[in-house]
Amino acid sequence: MSNTGSPCNGQPTQPNLGAVESTKTHGKPLWLLAELTYKCPLQCPYCSNPLDFADFAGELTTQEWLDVFQQGRDLGAVQLGFSGGEPLVRQDLIQLIGGAHEMGYYTNLITSGVGLNERKMAEFHQAGLDHIQVSFQASDESVNSMLSGSEKAFQQKLKMAREVKAQGYPMVLNFVTHRHNIDRIDRIIELCVELEADYVELATCQYYGWAYENVEQLLPTRAQLERAERITNEYREKLAAAGNPIKLIFVTPDYYEERPKRCMNGWGEVFLTVTPDGKALPCHSARMLPIEFPNVREMTLQQIWDDSPGFNHFRGLDWMKEPCRSCDEREKDLGGCHCQAYMLTGDAHNADPVCGKSPHHDLIVQARENAEHVVNNPEQFVYRNEKNSRIIAKG
Amino acid sequence: MSSQTEIVPDSIPALNKMFRFQWEKAQDCYVLLYPEGMIQLNGPAGEILALVDGQRNVSEITALLQAKFADAGDISADIIDFLGDAHEQHWITL
Ligand SMILES: C[S@@+](CC[C@H](N)C(=O)[O-])C[C@H]1O[C@@H](n2cnc3c(N)ncnc32)[C@H](O)[C@@H]1O
Ligand code: SF4
Numbered sequence: 001m002s003n004t005g006s007p008c009n010g011q012p013t014q015p016n017l018g019a020v021e022s023t024k025t026h027g028k029p030l031w032l033l034a035e036l037t038y039k040c041p042l043q044c045p046y047c048s049n050p051l052d053f054a055d056f057a058g059e060l061t062t063q064e065w066l067d068v069f070q071q072g073r074d075l076g077a078v079q080l081g082f083s084g085g086e087p088l089v090r091q092d093l094i095q096l097i098g099g100a101h102e103m104g105y106y107t108n109l110i111t112s113g114v115g116l117n118e119r120k121m122a123e124f125h126q127a128g129l130d131h132i133q134v135s136f137q138a139s140d141e142s143v144n145s146m147l148s149g150s151e152k153a154f155q156q157k158l159k160m161a162r163e164v165k166a167q168g169y170p171m172v173l174n175f176v177t178h179r180h181n182i183d184r185i186d187r188i189i190e191l192c193v194e195l196e197a198d199y200v201e202l203a204t205c206q207y208y209g210w211a212y213e214n215v216e217q218l219l220p221t222r223a224q225l226e227r228a229e230r231i232t233n234e235y236r237e238k239l240a241a242a243g244n245p246i247k248l249i250f251v252t253p254d255y256y257e258e259r260p261k262r263c264m265n266g267w268g269e270v271f272l273t274v275t276p277d278g279k280a281l282p283c284h285s286a287r288m289l290p291i292e293f294p295n296v297r298e299m300t301l302q303q304i305w306d307d308s309p310g311f312n313h314f315r316g317l318d319w320m321k322e323p324c325r326s327c328d329e330r331e332k333d334l335g336g337c338h339c340q341a342y343m344l345t346g347d348a349h350n351a352d353p354v355c356g357k358s359p360h361h362d363l364i365v366q367a368r369e370n371a372e373h374v375v376n377n378p379e380q381f382v383y384r385n386e387k388n389s390r391i392i393a394k395g
Numbered sequence: 396m397s398s399q400t401e402i403v404p405d406s407i408p409a410l411n412k413m414f415r416f417q418w419e420k421a422q423d424c425y426v427l428l429y430p431e432g433m434i435q436l437n438g439p440a441g442e443i444l445a446l447v448d449g450q451r452n453v454s455e456i457t458a459l460l461q462a463k464f465a466d467a468g469d470i471s472a473d474i475i476d477f478l479g480d481a482h483e484q485h486w487i488t489l
């Protein structure tokens with residue numbers, strides 16, 4: 001499948017992106033990601049949520065969300081993702097699903113599975129939920145417990161994944177991969193086959209939010225990655241030959257590339273995220289940037305999408321500095337991930353340091369070299385929870 | 396991929412329930428929606444799939460389209476070709 005991917009891992013779907021123009025014209029948002037809450041019963045140290053999530057109070061109300069969904073639909077959005085945090089924490093989730101379904105959205109529930117049960121799942125189906133994506137931390141229970149901070153999560157996920165298929169939903173299983181779980185990629189794939197997943201996202205960890213805080217303990221070695229990719233390809237062939245329609249999606253590991261990936265298939269081109277407290281972002285990680293982003297409580301989505309300085313900031317190529325500005329590949333990757341540039345170099349307008357032409361590329365090379373020597377030690381993880389968030393936010 | 400089932404006039408295609416088929420005003424075309432993705436269908440593909448309902452067989456679908464597009468000449472082979480592709484892509488079941 002050429003155009004799948006998760007809204008949550010930097011590899012978004014790109015339905016009609018034949019041409020991302022280099023001028024400041026832009027398409028319409030096709031993808032609306034609703035981060036309903038930052039609350040979550042799990043504590044994954046690789047979580048892409050902002051480090052200071054505990055600081056953002058005042059979740060949008062049911063009516064405010066429905067309003068945002070309608071505005072998004074009017075702009076042409078067709079895919080709606082319920083994410084977070086853990087979207088199941090929102091008691092009004094069923095109303096939000098029902099409303100979005102009536103508006104004509106294809107509705108995706110992106111969940112850890114914790115907080116779900118058979119009855120709720122059936123009610124969601126009735127309300128019009130189209131698809132459920134369940135994330136796992138690992139293929140074995142002990143690693144899953146260590147990463148999620150919950151002893152019960154693994155069995156719950158297994159049970160819910162089986163129930164998703166039993167109720168006739170299409171199912172995506174998502175595994176964020178890193179040095180603690182990637183060597184079991186064969187077991188991960190077998191588990192997904194056994195659970196009858198339709199799509200499997202082997203989502204190479206993207207290093208922002210909590211993942212960047214924990215990059216040392218997460219970044220795999222090149223050998224680990226190459227092995228995982230090779231095994232995935234072998235399974236692809238084997239499964240296809242057996243007539244199994246399961247699709248394995250291996251998200252490319254950009255720390256081991258020499259050219260960066262486009263940010264969200266173009267900043268403000270197809271993707272729109274709304275945070276629990278109503279901030280509209282062109283990418284779910286962009287909140288960290290020193291850029292003023294609009295709030296859906298203050299502007300319409302159409303004004304936000306077309307006119308806000310935040311959404312226009314990285315549209316086109318005029319914002320570029322060297323080496324991107326005069327680079328003949330600039331239209332291909334659009335300079336890469338601005339958050340990565342910001343985190344590593346202090347300036348979001350620099351080339352993504354993943355790029356071999358970036359003067360800061362040595363930072364990536366260092367991280368790779370470092371990965372060769374790191375000793376796996378879960379005790380060094382900073383877990384994603386409110387307490388740690390408060391400590392970090394205070395500095 | 397694997398399935399090479401032949402499409403015959405009696406075949407009764409149905410939409411694979413992993414997909415949702417609908418008209419999208421913003422794209423001005425029929426689309427197939429699936430987890431986190433969308434396939435935009437061209438005119439003829441959309442018209443054919445719009446008649447796939449798990450009840451009509453291929454000859455009935457062909458007759459309806461032939462009547463709707465009377466100027467198009469004989470389109471039965473095109474319809475069978477498209478349904479064959481759609482089946483390979485798992486968009487429809489037979
Ligand atoms: C932030 S979570 C929110 C939904 C829910 N709590 C869950 O974990 O499934 C959304 C998706 O992003 C994935 N994810 C989280 N952190 C990531 C990272 N650093 N890189 C890539 N994917 C990540 C999760 O596995 C999940 O599929
Ligand atoms: S901590 Fe884990 S389960 Fe919770 S939001 Fe982050 S990725 Fe999802």
Ligand code: SF4
Nearest residue numbers: 324327329330335355
């Ligand atoms: S220099 Fe900039 S535009 Fe050129 S390949 Fe690197 S990131 Fe892309």
